[in-house]
Amino acid sequence: MMKTLSTYLSPQELAKNFSAFHAVDLVKLLDQYATEELLLFCQQLSLEQLAIIIEQSDLALQLRIVQQLSTEKLLKVFTYMSKDDIADMLGELPIALRKSLLKKMKENDRVILTELLGYPIDSAGGLMTTEYIALNENLCVQQALSKIKEIAPQTEIITIIYLLNNQKQLVGTVNLRDLFTHQEEKLLKDFKNPNVLKVYPEEDQEQVSLLVSKYDLLAIPVVNHRDLLLGIITVDDIIDVIIDEQTEDLLGLAGVDKEERLKAPLIDSVKKRLPWLIINLATAFLASFTIGLFEGTIEKVVALASVMSIVAGMGGNAGTQTLSLMVRSIALGEVSFKEDWRLIMKEFSLGFINGAITGLITAIIIYWHYHNVFLGLIILLAMIGNLVIAGVFGFTIPLLLKKMHIDPALASSIFLTTMTDVGGFFIFLGLAQLFLNYLV
Amino acid sequence: MMKTLSTYLSPQELAKNFSAFHAVDLVKLLDQYATEELLLFCQQLSLEQLAIIIEQSDLALQLRIVQQLSTEKLLKVFTYMSKDDIADMLGELPIALRKSLLKKMKENDRVILTELLGYPIDSAGGLMTTEYIALNENLCVQQALSKIKEIAPQTEIITIIYLLNNQKQLVGTVNLRDLFTHQEEKLLKDFKNPNVLKVYPEEDQEQVSLLVSKYDLLAIPVVNHRDLLLGIITVDDIIDVIIDEQTEDLLGLAGVDKEERLKAPLIDSVKKRLPWLIINLATAFLASFTIGLFEGTIEKVVALASVMSIVAGMGGNAGTQTLSLMVRSIALGEVSFKEDWRLIMKEFSLGFINGAITGLITAIIIYWHYHNVFLGLIILLAMIGNLVIAGVFGFTIPLLLKKMHIDPALASSIFLTTMTDVGGFFIFLGLAQLFLNYLV
Numbered sequence: 001m002m003k004t005l006s007t008y009l010s011p012q013e014l015a016k017n018f019s020a021f022h023a024v025d026l027v028k029l030l031d032q033y034a035t036e037e038l039l040l041f042c043q044q045l046s047l048e049q050l051a052i053i054i055e056q057s058d059l060a061l062q063l064r065i066v067q068q069l070s071t072e073k074l075l076k077v078f079t080y081m082s083k084d085d086i087a088d089m090l091g092e093l094p095i096a097l098r099k100s101l102l103k104k105m106k107e108n109d110r111v112i113l114t115e116l117l118g119y120p121i122d123s124a125g126g127l128m129t130t131e132y133i134a135l136n137e138n139l140c141v142q143q144a145l146s147k148i149k150e151i152a153p154q155t156e157i158i159t160i161i162y163l164l165n166n167q168k169q170l171v172g173t174v175n176l177r178d179l180f181t182h183q184e185e186k187l188l189k190d191f192k193n194p195n196v197l198k199v200y201p202e203e204d205q206e207q208v209s210l211l212v213s214k215y216d217l218l219a220i221p222v223v224n225h226r227d228l229l230l231g232i233i234t235v236d237d238i239i240d241v242i243i244d245e246q247t248e249d250l251l252g253l254a255g256v257d258k259e260e261r262l263k264a265p266l267i268d269s270v271k272k273r274l275p276w277l278i279i280n281l282a283t284a285f286l287a288s289f290t291i292g293l294f295e296g297t298i299e300k301v302v303a304l305a306s307v308m309s310i311v312a313g314m315g316g317n318a319g320t321q322t323l324s325l326m327v328r329s330i331a332l333g334e335v336s337f338k339e340d341w342r343l344i345m346k347e348f349s350l351g352f353i354n355g356a357i358t359g360l361i362t363a364i365i366i367y368w369h370y371h372n373v374f375l376g377l378i379i380l381l382a383m384i385g386n387l388v389i390a391g392v393f394g395f396t397i398p399l400l401l402k403k404m405h406i407d408p409a410l411a412s413s414i415f416l417t418t419m420t421d422v423g424g425f426f427i428f429l430g431l432a433q434l435f436l437n438y439l440v
Numbered sequence: 441m442m443k444t445l446s447t448y449l450s451p452q453e454l455a456k457n458f459s460a461f462h463a464v465d466l467v468k469l470l471d472q473y474a475t476e477e478l479l480l481f482c483q484q485l486s487l488e489q490l491a492i493i494i495e496q497s498d499l500a501l502q503l504r505i506v507q508q509l510s511t512e513k514l515l516k517v518f519t520y521m522s523k524d525d526i527a528d529m530l531g532e533l534p535i536a537l538r539k540s541l542l543k544k545m546k547e548n549d550r551v552i553l554t555e556l557l558g559y560p561i562d563s564a565g566g567l568m569t570t571e572y573i574a575l576n577e578n579l580c581v582q583q584a585l586s587k588i589k590e591i592a593p594q595t596e597i598i599t600i601i602y603l604l605n606n607q608k609q610l611v612g613t614v615n616l617r618d619l620f621t622h623q624e625e626k627l628l629k630d631f632k633n634p635n636v637l638k639v640y641p642e643e644d645q646e647q648v649s650l651l652v653s654k655y656d657l658l659a660i661p662v663v664n665h666r667d668l669l670l671g672i673i674t675v676d677d678i679i680d681v682i683i684d685e686q687t688e689d690l691l692g693l694a695g696v697d698k699e700e701r702l703k704a705p706l707i708d709s710v711k712k713r714l715p716w717l718i719i720n721l722a723t724a725f726l727a728s729f730t731i732g733l734f735e736g737t738i739e740k741v742v743a744l745a746s747v748m749s750i751v752a753g754m755g756g757n758a759g760t761q762t763l764s765l766m767v768r769s770i771a772l773g774e775v776s777f778k779e780d781w782r783l784i785m786k787e788f789s790l791g792f793i794n795g796a797i798t799g800l801i802t803a804i805i806i807y808w809h810y811h812n813v814f815l816g817l818i819i820l821l822a823m824i825g826n827l828v829i830a831g832v833f834g835f836t837i838p839l840l841l842k843k844m845h846i847d848p849a850l851a852s853s854i855f856l857t858t859m860t861d862v863g864g865f866f867i868f869l870g871l872a873q874l875f876l877n878y879l880v
Contacts, residue, residue, distance in 0.1 A: 019635070020635070021635075022635065022637075022655060024654055024655055148620065149620040149621075152616075152617035152620045152621065153617055153620075153621050155617070157599075158599055158615075158616055158617050159597075159598055159599050175598075176592075176598055176599075176616070177592035177593060177595070177598050180588065180589040180592045180593075181589075181592065181593050195459070195460070195461075195462065197462070212679075213676075213679045213680070213683060214464055215462060215464055216676035216679075217676075218658065218675070218676075235658070235675050235676075235679070236653075236656035236657075236658075236675075238679070239652075239653045239656075239675070239678070239679060239682065240653070242679065242682055242683065242686075243653060243682065243686075243772070246682075246683075246686040246690070247768055247772075249690060250686070250689060250690045250693070250764055250767070250768055251764050251765065251768060253690070253693075253694075253764070254693075254760045254761050254763070254764035254765075255757065255760070255761055256761050256764055256765050260765065261769075261774075262765055262766070262769050262774070262775070262783055263783065266786055266789055266790060266793075269786070269790050270790060270793050270794060273758070273761050273790070273794060274794055274797060274798075276757070276761070277754065277757060277758060277761075277794055277798050278798060278801070280753070280754065280757045281750070281754060281798050281801060281802065283753075284749065284750040284753045284754055285750065285802075285805065287749055287750075287753070288746045288747060288749055288750050289746070291745060291746035291749060292743075292746040295742045295743070295745070295746065298738075298742050298745050299739070299742045302735045302738050302739045302742075302745075303732075303735070304745075305731060305735070305738050305742075305744075305745040305748075306728045306729070306731035306732040306735065307728060308745075309724065309727055309728055309731060309749065309752070309861075309865075310721070310724040310725065310727075310728050312749070313720070313723075313724045313727070313857075313861070314717065314720065314721060314724055317695065317716070317717060317720045318713070318717060320694045320695070321694050321695055321696045321713050321716070321717075323694070324690055324691050324693070324694035324696055325691065325694075325696055325700065325702055326702065327690070328687055328690055328691060329701075329702050332683070332687075334701075334702070335702070343702055343703065346706055346709070349706055350706060350709050350710060350713070353706075353710050354710060354713060354714055354717055357714060358714075358717050358718060358721050361718070361721060362721065362725075365725065417753075421749075421753070425749075
């Protein structure tokens with residue numbers, strides 16, 4: 001559909017049919033426009049339509065669009081945008097342009113935006129918007145409804161109304177539907193929900209997303225340490241956070257930068273993937289040198305060379321199972337760092353059992369192939385040993401990294417591979433060297 | 441806090457302080473209660489409080505609670521629960537109990553629930569709820585507002601109002617805030633948004649979640665093929681879907697069942713992780729037999745045994761990078777299956793470049809260690825070859841599996857490891873055998 005559109009509709013025609021399409025899709029078309037086509041398109045749009053387009057654009061397109069607009073027009077467009085989106089955009093503009101825009105804004109807007117700009121982009125403060133409905137809890141239903149009619153067009157979430165006491169502290173919420181079911185003269189504070197989940201602006205976005213998903217919230221308020229309401233974070237931004245954090249974890253485990261895209265230029269991909277491969281190369285050399293220690297033994301029993309790869313490989317597989325489960329549990333906030341240390345015994349036993357079973361299968365096949373019962377016994381012991389190593393380190397490495405405030409998803413696997421490779425080769429070849437007389 | 445609670449508060453006291461806690465947290469306490477404590481607790485609760493507790497409980501706890509209640513009381517509790525939650529719970533109850541409950545329900549509820557029960561749990565139909573506001577588009581603002589006052593207490597999402605034509609077909613939406621900004625006598629259809637994103641009940645939940653997150657929706661309507669509104673899916677359920685699907689992908693890549701939990705009993709974990717390890721064992725033997733083909737060569741140049749593991753390992757690492765990127769891109773709906781086949785050339789080149797660079801580093805170190813320029817050359821060629829294999833198969837395996845309607849996250853890595861292990865050993869040892877005269 002999109003292809004057809006760009007082929008048949010001129011920028012002006014597209015602008016005229018603005019409302020027939022979703023902004024998300026329009027923006028993809030604009031990306032392909034030359035600058036003058038973009039200008040033609042923007043000239044046809046109303047201020048509100050421009051705001052919608054800017055909100056949906058990525059940074060590069062935002063900058064191109066902003067350059068088409070006069071400062072005055074841009075400020076007018078801002079009145080249709082939510083403060084968090086304006087702040088995000090301002091944060092990326094050249095400093096001079098940002099300052100000149102802020103200077104020309106209304107005092108009130110400038111204060112809010114400067115504050116929003118002060119929080120890190122991955123904190124609650126960076127995510128929050130200031131478009132919400134907050135009312136004094138001493139209002140009655142009728143007063144509340146008439147206030148809401150005034151404020152509604154400027155808010156993001158209309159369903160939840162935040163209640164403030166006379167000191168402007170957040171003391172509860174009422175749901176819009178409650179206003180419809182209570183009598184007009186009833187005070188808001190008489191049917192408020194006083195248990196409001198709230199976060200401080202410095203809270204990490206991942207923690208915020210855990211709260212919102214756990215408690216099925218449509219929005220969560222952000223307060224300062226005196227309980228003054230600073231803003232709210234809406235569920236659509238939370239979904240973006242969840243997807244981003246998930247992408248980071250899944251790609252991080254494989255040593256891929258979360259910013260990399262399949263369609264990125266070749267040279268970018270080389271720059272992003274090569275460092276991880278080089279770190280892994282160091283690990284591979286460690287394993288290789290471990291094998292090198294036993295070259296004398298391998299020379300005498302060359303079968304060891306083909307069997308040893310099984311031990312190291314299986315350790316890697318079992319360790320990755322534990323590691324992935326840990327990384328996911330940590331991300332979902334399911335791991336407490338006290339009692340869970342006891343779980344290490346479970347991973348130990350699991351490694352032992354799985355090692356014994358897969359080791360036995362391997363031992364039988366190896367015996368059947370090489371007719372040497374000691375080679376079978378050695379591989380059984382080595383498999384048990386390496387799968388125990390895999391379980392214990394797959395469990396402890398992410399936990400330790402988390403304690404050191406390093407993202408477990410980004411660094412765990414390299415340490416784990418080192419342990420299971422070096423450990424696997426060392427145990428297996430070490431045992432082989434010990435029992436060399438029985439193998440030759 | 442929770443520990444303290446369970447120690448100091450009796451079930452009755454806890455029930456009396458019901459509103460002081462979040463249901464999510466209460467449910468965790470109930471999990472630890474013996475059956476008679478649970479009964480004491482439930483007896484103190486109002487019907488609405490029971491409904492809240494049941495909605496937040498997992499299946500096991502739901503069943504325990506349901507067993508405390510008479511059928512009559514349970515049916516009353518249902519009136520406070522949303523239809524999708526009732527359906528999910530009914531779906532898990534023993535058939536006899538389910539049938540008896542359905543039989544005693546009001547005709548209207550029974551029809552809705554039977555329909556909800558008919559959809560797979562991971563489809564749009566299985567996710568949808570029937571609590572929403574749908575109005576005839578020919579109503580005016582005033583009529584709409586008074587209808588909403590009636591319906592509001594029974595709906596999940598009040599912000600979006602679905603508009604039906606006289607044939608009951610979904611023709612648009614209005615936002616609640618629009619009702620506040622338009623005059624009382626204005627007709628809804630005059631300011632409706634006619635572009636409604638909607639899904640059919642058989643749509644896969646992952647596709648639905650992509651739509652909701654892409655277009656920042658609070659809810660998405662489900663219609664049948666005659667455009668009759670069947671239900672809506674709310675954003676809180678979508679968040680659960682996103683988290684579940686992501687857990688499945690991340691754990692699946694590592695060969696862990698998405699249902700496994702760190703705290704699962706040992707025997708469950710053995711049962712869930714062992715099958716994957718045994719499949720991997722088959723792969724490991726394939727690699728081992730590949731090495732076995734070249735035992736004669738290794739016997740003559742034992743250094744090959746320690747160097748070969750580098751080639752296979754690096755192939756695995758590079759392949760996993762491409763594979764994870766592919767799996768994530770497929771999950772996020774970023775891969776179209778036409779033009780993207782051209783991207784295979786990029787992965788080919790990427791493998792070549794990264795193989796050449798890491799291969800060169802390896803060759804230099806190997807030369808410095810073994811003083812044999814041919815061994816260095818061979819490893820350089822083998823690294824290039826194996827990283828090209830890794831890139832091409834890391835890209836094509838998930839794509840092929842997806843085309844065959846197999847979840848790429850669950851099966852890709854086993855095929856990839858086979859390719860990079862067998863491929864890596866074969867290329868390296870094969871080259872070594874070809875140039876054996878230069879190595880000895």
